[in-house]
Amino acid sequence: MRHAASGLALLLGMLLGGPAMAADPAEVPTVHGLALYGDPALPADFGHFPHADPDAPQGGSLVRSAIGSFDSTNPFIIRGTPATGLTEIYDTLLTQNPDEPFSMYGLLAEGVRLDPDRQWIEFDLHPQARFHDGEPVTAEDVVFSFETLTEQGQPFYGAYYADVVGIRAVGEDTVHFDLADSDSRELPLIIGQLPILPAHFWQGRDFEATTRDALLGSGPYRIGVVEPGRRIVYERVDDYWGKDLPANRGRHNIDRLIYDYYRDQTVALEAFKAGNLDMRIETSARNWATAYDFPARDEGFIKRLEVPDGQPAGMQAYVMNLRRDKFQDVRVREALNLAFDFEWLNRNLFYGAYQRTESYFANSEMAAEGLPSEAELALLEPHREALPERIFQEPLPIEHPEEMRPRLAKALKLLNEAGYVVSDGVMTHPDSGEPLSLEVLLFDTQFERVVQPLLQNLAKIGIEGDIRIVDVNQYLNRLRQFDFDIIVGSFPQSANPGNEQRDFWTSEYAEVPQSRNLIGLSNPVIDDLVDTLIAADSREALDTAARALDRVLRWGFYVIPQWHLGQTRIALWDKFGWQEPFPEYNLDLAAWWVDPERGAEIEARQRNR
Template identity: 65%
Template sequence: MSLFVRALLVIPGLWALSLSALAVPAADVATVGGISLYDSPALPDDFTHLPYTNPDAPKGGELRQAAQGSFDSTNGFIIQGNPADGLSHVYDTLMEASADEPFTMYGLLAGGIRLDPDRHWMEIDLRRSARFHDGHPVTAEDVVFSFRLLRDQGQPFYRAYYAGVDQVEALDDDTVRFEFSDNESRELPLILGQLPVLPKHYWQSRDFTSPTLDKPLGSGPYEVASILPGRRIMYRRVDDYWGRNLPINRGRHNIDRLVYDYYRDQTVALEAFKAGNLDLRRESSAKNWATAYDTPALEAGFIKRMTVPDAQPAGMQAFVMNLRRAPFQDRRVREALTLATDFDWLNTHLFYGAYQETDSYFESSEMEAQGLPSDDELALLAPYRDILPDDVFEEPLPMSRPDTLRARLKKALSLLREAGYEVRDGVLVDTDTGRPMRLQFLLYDTQFERVTLPLIQNLERLGIQASVRVVDVNQYLTRRRNFDFDLMIGSFPQSANPGNEQREYWTSEYADAPRSRNLIGLRNPAVDALVDRLIGANSRQALDTTARALDRVLRWGFYVIPQWHLDGTRIAMWDKFGYPQPFPEYTFDLSSWWVDPQRAARVEERQRGEG
């Protein structure tokens, strides 16, 4: 750090001023059509369509999918209510990601982008042709209004996402400027590209914080056609959608009607699919995938199955322990609980060998910690040596565990005894109070009972009184947003370029924020600091190193009981769709599919005959 910059840091109020003073003037920055996290976008500014789309794809047809549970709101941006599926189809964002690149955004509402080379600010020129569905133009004031509305009244993750924005203003009707409080987050400009733009003239006279079943007004490729509260929502393609001929959209949004039918039970939803009442299904059950689709329609080629690969990290799916409750505040108890799971038995007897065991929060990526920490990792971890377990520094990953369940349970019982528990008459109790350890697993999907019960049986062998509570989706969401659970299944998905979302996953600021994704209730200064470092990484190497250090801290904290993963998306569908191949490398993009008229007619003829 130079002496000049050090001097600025000690003068109150001058540091923020210095960013603008030192930043490159907007007039000296080229206007471009896309931005990327580290490198340049793969496509030139004059690209005609995304490489994985078919610009000549036919329009028309219908796609019916199942949704889980129920819904009572068409406002998906707020804490309250259970929003309907598919609402993102209604809204355009400033930019759109390419599913063929790790993290690149191309202009959607944004016709031009100017990003300060040092990432102190960004200006966006809106396309003058952009319109909401009621004909009102999309203006810079709408962008400013949307940013402030989502940050101040939306779900907690918006506050986490936009934390680095110091100021946003409309320079004129078509130009908006974002100024950043610092330039530590390379990801922040791209995150702002994901901003959904809401109409100010619609929302300024309405209560944004309350659930509603009104049809929302947006500027996107679809609008809500009909609502059957709690049971069905249907979207129709907007014929005169303002952005239909943009290069980013050419060959996308081809299907006329998108239907989401709600089912409280996944078994019923599966039967509805096989009966032809649903067109496509993303299958999460290995058992179903192996056994449930063996039907005459599959044998005759009317139903197809495939696994669409992706290059994203697998992330972490796990039973999450709620640190807000005893006894999870003791690391030895948490480690003991992780030893009670038996993935090999589950994979053999329930999963048909379909899955791989998850170890890392950045599984299947260069960000996964392996072996002992490198010198660069140790440099990041060293300031927190006093508050981190010695294992973080001294033990390799993946961590060694006894090979057999019997040996793991023996080690678990030893840890529980160290933590102040003992077994009396077959029940594990607190040595001081005599109170038994009782744990409840909160679920909403009965499919997960069969994978939870074996874990409960293993816990009972340790004397732990464990049970499953299956509730309806609405009650589940209420308890989740209020952190009213002992253990529940949590998912922490990761992209190839993790960033601002990590604040909401792990940091102290979000430990008690309702509906935040810090389900664990983590409050750890080392984690907070590593997340800040991760967000501020200025190179791929720095990001990978920081992610590995964070991975070590999380794994040696034993905050979750890891589950399993599959490197891809399992799709079952009636053979009425066309789709470009090869699939995009990083993300499954259903918006590039279309209904093939001839194949759809063949399927419908069969279904009518069976009906």
């Protein structure tokens, strides 16, 4: 069902000289998908995603590890530690093709209408769409999901959908979203990413309370087994309503997705070698270089892949908490940056595997370089008085001495300029008498060896440093309350950054528990640049805004950038199949399958050991 705009309202708008009215939905064509720029690459009658094999066999299991523990099956709320993989049970309105930069195709929605002026968007739901209990997915479920997630869910949802100003059901199978005049090109697409929850299931339940129940969804998997803190199992839904949709053909082939929980990565690696896990996404360069020389690999049962990553590397870094007074002075933050010796780490611990991360949009055209371009200056000049002059005068990347001795000498000078002095070998602020001390909060012992060299360098200039390792639950609780000095954090980026940047960097989320503004940034200039990025109406404008934002963030020295790798390292027992080439922009494990013969051979090997 669709509603018609009032002809009287249109006439009054013209007579009164008001803003142009949005288009009548009845006059806007219904399409099968959306792209950020231009049209989706796949036509309306496409049969399946190119990287998926519609004839793939179905069956088998995929067992992977998760680290730490969990106490909740609700991934949408602040409370609790949710289990890994819970998004598998939920369908969204649209789904992304991982072989395109940012294109979305129909999933729960079989058709989409987008106002040419982007004042609204409508989705027509598939009449066959069903939750796992057989109840239909309706427009009221979409309204319930949006309102519940933005009002009671994690702060991310409020930031992500901040420019949605209204939502209503238009009959049972159509839902209408009104959009703010923000010019956000990605907003219609990210509305399509909304997970849809069953309103009838949540009636009488407290959405904000942790639960261990097998929650209800409409996706290709359901929760089969919940063993809190130990294991969660997802079972493929045999009568999944959407299995024959073009976006799903050849995907979701594996019967059981299992996540076993381990104390840390060292134990998980041994479990993989013993055959208790099927796959590892390896994040340690040392492990990748040295830990996979064991009999099963020599016998040909282990395969290792390096899959190129088409997305920006984003920023992994030591994140300083600006809510702590000690980090308020930019000279202190720059001094801490100078004490980080990436070259030594890469040479001695990482087997030369990594590149130093310098940009928040590393490995992309959005990374700022050199001096600001004319287009960047147009965005930065209005804020000149609020920005450091270095932004306009000194090129990126930021140059530091390669040798550690002159770096530490420069760091010492900066700390002296910030008012600190060394007293009896301890860096102390003379006004307060307090030593400059730091605590790095970790939950994974694997990172301890990486932090120690930084603390050793800081100790050479009188800065006291310590490592605090806590369990995952305590770590998450401290993050929610921003109770840390420094953590190892990450700010992942896509090829098309947008509304999620609010949650990363803006003042509105600086003090919201569990927001992703880990730094505690509250800077009107950054707020303005984020708004400009979100409103970019072309690829060129998006790149320019991202570079200007990147430049301001980098000269703020808010984090100590670490390193990145332009590929994903996967170790697996050789029982899986997939189609190549891999999709360009995202790894899609949902398109993999278990080879029946190879799987049986590996299982026989394990039984006979």
